[in-house]
Amino acid sequence: MAQIVVENLVKTFRVAERAPGMWGALKGLARRRHRTVTALDGISFTLREGELLGYIGPNGAGKSTTVKILSGILVPDSGRVEVLGKEPWTHRIETVARIGVVFGQRTQLWWDLPVIESFDLLRDIYRVPSDLYRRNRDELVALLHLEPLLDTPVRQLSLGQRMRCDLAASLLHSPRILYLDEPTIGLDAVSKLAVRDFVRRLNQERGVTVILTTHDMDDIETLCSRVIVIHQGGIFLDGTLEQLRNRVSSERRLIVDLANENGPVSDPDAELVSRQGRRATLNFDPGRVSPAELIARIVARHEVVDLFVENPPIEEIVARIYSSCVAEGSCSAEQDRSAQP
Amino acid sequence: MKPYRAVFSARFRMLLQYRTAALAGCATQLFWGIIRMMIFAGFYAVSTATQPMTYPEVVNYIWLGQATILLTIMHSDAEVRSMIRSGAVVYEMARPVDLYRLWYCRAVAGRAAPLLLRMLPIFLVAFLCFGFALPASPVAGLLWALATVGALLLASSFSALLTITHLWTIAGDGVNRILPMFIYAFSGMIVPLPFFPDSLQPLLRLLPFRGVADTPFRIYMGHIPPAEAVLAVLHQLAWTTVLILFGNWLLRRGTRRLVVQGG
Numbered sequence: 001m002a003q004i005v006v007e008n009l010v011k012t013f014r015v016a017e018r019a020p021g022m023w024g025a026l027k028g029l030a031r032r033r034h035r036t037v038t039a040l041d042g043i044s045f046t047l048r049e050g051e052l053l054g055y056i057g058p059n060g061a062g063k064s065t066t067v068k069i070l071s072g073i074l075v076p077d078s079g080r081v082e083v084l085g086k087e088p089w090t091h092r093i094e095t096v097a098r099i100g101v102v103f104g105q106r107t108q109l110w111w112d113l114p115v116i117e118s119f120d121l122l123r124d125i126y127r128v129p130s131d132l133y134r135r136n137r138d139e140l141v142a143l144l145h146l147e148p149l150l151d152t153p154v155r156q157l158s159l160g161q162r163m164r165c166d167l168a169a170s171l172l173h174s175p176r177i178l179y180l181d182e183p184t185i186g187l188d189a190v191s192k193l194a195v196r197d198f199v200r201r202l203n204q205e206r207g208v209t210v211i212l213t214t215h216d217m218d219d220i221e222t223l224c225s226r227v228i229v230i231h232q233g234g235i236f237l238d239g240t241l242e243q244l245r246n247r248v249s250s251e252r253r254l255i256v257d258l259a260n261e262n263g264p265v266s267d268p269d270a271e272l273v274s275r276q277g278r279r280a281t282l283n284f285d286p287g288r289v290s291p292a293e294l295i296a297r298i299v300a301r302h303e304v305v306d307l308f309v310e311n312p313p314i315e316e317i318v319a320r321i322y323s324s325c326v327a328e329g330s331c332s333a334e335q336d337r338s339a340q341p
Numbered sequence: 342m343k344p345y346r347a348v349f350s351a352r353f354r355m356l357l358q359y360r361t362a363a364l365a366g367c368a369t370q371l372f373w374g375i376i377r378m379m380i381f382a383g384f385y386a387v388s389t390a391t392q393p394m395t396y397p398e399v400v401n402y403i404w405l406g407q408a409t410i411l412l413t414i415m416h417s418d419a420e421v422r423s424m425i426r427s428g429a430v431v432y433e434m435a436r437p438v439d440l441y442r443l444w445y446c447r448a449v450a451g452r453a454a455p456l457l458l459r460m461l462p463i464f465l466v467a468f469l470c471f472g473f474a475l476p477a478s479p480v481a482g483l484l485w486a487l488a489t490v491g492a493l494l495l496a497s498s499f500s501a502l503l504t505i506t507h508l509w510t511i512a513g514d515g516v517n518r519i520l521p522m523f524i525y526a527f528s529g530m531i532v533p534l535p536f537f538p539d540s541l542q543p544l545l546r547l548l549p550f551r552g553v554a555d556t557p558f559r560i561y562m563g564h565i566p567p568a569e570a571v572l573a574v575l576h577q578l579a580w581t582t583v584l585i586l587f588g589n590w591l592l593r594r595g596t597r598r599l600v601v602q603g604g
Contacts, residue, residue, distance in 0.1 A: 068431060071431075071434075071435050072434075073431050073434045073435060075597055092434070093437045093438065093439070094437070096434075096435050096436060096437050097437035099435075101431075101432075101435045103431060103432070106427070106428065106429045106431070106432060107429075107432075108432040108435075110351070112355060113351065113355070117351070120347075121347055121348070121351050124343050124344050124346070124347030124348075125344040125347060125348070125436050125437070125438055126344075126436075126437060127343060127344065127437075
């Protein structure tokens with residue numbers, strides 16, 4: 001059953017503009033100029049219960065705006081949205097009672113209260129029955145290893161500790177949907193792994209629907225079965241990671257470790273992209289030459305110690321989407337193929 | 342009511358911790374109280390006309406004002422203001438609570454806790470050293486307490502309104518300077534309201550500002566007799582209701598046009 005339905009969502013902002021310098025400031029006094037920025041330009045998608053969606057796009061693409069509209073915090077210009085069967089902005093209180101939100105760059109905990117008091121306060125704010133609260137709290141404290149942090153005032157927590165507490169705080173009321181807006185931003189490797197592991201378990205074991213916005217492609221690769229890439233207010237792609245790869249480029253990589261350091265490596269159907277000591281990296285298109293054939297030819301010609309085929313990192317693919325779109329100046333789904341190198 | 346009570350009590354408890362601020366506040370108010378007393382002493386020494394209040398009444402008026410000055414200093418909620426500036430206000434809106442009630446509770450708690458911390462020591466010192474008198478009668482004392490609660494609710498509705506204006510003026514310094522000065526003057530904190538010209542009196546009686554200072558003070562000293570005091574408290578409550586309704590309306594408009602700062 002669809003838990004979230006988004007149809008033709010449009011949101012624009014008016015941004016005040018002012019020319020730089022003193023003259024610009026004086027002109028601004030006399031007449032204000034406003035520019036309309038379209039953050040979302042007709043976005044549609046639906047999300048079923050229990051899905052874990054990666055929602056990605058460059059800075060300013062409209063990711064956070066979408067999350068805020070889905071939470072009932074912002075009102076869109078037009079379009080239809082249903083979250084758990086309700087329009088979020090007209091039923092803000094009902095909607096937010098059943099969702100959890102984490103904005104990675106801000107904390108929802110009370111800055112000068114100990115963590116545990118923030119949790120207690122959230123229990124009262126969300127009207128969580130005490131036995132359910134105790135069960136949820138103890139489980140979250142155990143899963144996220146919060147026990148030693150509970151009596152610390154929030155202002156004294158490190159970023160990674162704080163994020164774990166924020167995650168727990170967003171789940172005390174057993175929400176059915178969780179929005180995570182850049183939850184791993186600024187975290188060290190260990191904290192990132194902890195957060196990822198937790199989100200995966202939450203999704204698999206509790207069946208919580210998750211929308212994850214992030215710039216960290218490792219987050220996406222380890223967690224998300226489905227991704228939506230938005231760019232300049234539109235949906236560039238809605239599908240699996242595999243589809244995302246194929247959409248941009250079907251290229252694959254062959255990495256070859258040679259026995260001999262200075263032997264040249266080349267093939268008419270592959271392109272050498274890097275050479276580091278004994279290791280050579282070749283790009284090829286599996287549509288033109290099958291991996292087996294290419295490997296056979298290279299092994300026949302060179303003395304090879306080891307070799308493997310891999311997909312280009314998702315990071316690179318996304319970077320390619322973003323930059324090609326910027327270069328084109330627009331980014332409708334039809335144009336993306338021509339933007340391929 | 343549970344969420345609002347919880348927020349109120351958390352904030353109240355937190356603000357009770359600020360002992361140093363309270364101590365400094367008491368010292369400042371005692372200092373200014375003495376200066377205001379000296380000004381009026383000089384004024385009464387040279388004045389030959391009959392004044393609307395006697396000097397001992399003015400002394401009471403001054404000390405009541407110094408002790409409950411936090412009811413007349415209007416300011417928006419600094420924390421909400423910085424939340425609006427930084428964009429953290431999204432979390433306030435992501436809670437299943439009515440935003441106005443939440444902010445109003447914060448405003449009441451933000452005043453009540455420091456008010457309690459400052460009021461008693463100032464009363465004690467003023468009583469022992471500066472001729473501050475007990476209420477005119479036990480009934481007057483009781484009505485004063487009631488009117489002080491009324492003043493707290495009224496003052497908080499002003500603060501909530503100021504807080505909401507930050508949704509329009511992000512910096513918010515303008516409103517936060519003009520309106521408070523206005524309220525301060527017309528509540529009787531600079532010169533007791535009975536000293537204002539007769540032609541202004543009907544207007545002053547109608548405006549809400551007297552409710553945060555003049556009303557409870559004059560009830561305390563029996564200058565407003567108990568029978569009229571009930572009406573004065575109703576006047577406070579009526580204005581509080583109007584300001585709360587207005588604040589709710591304004592907030593609804595404000596959130597519809599909200600742009601969250603910082604993406």
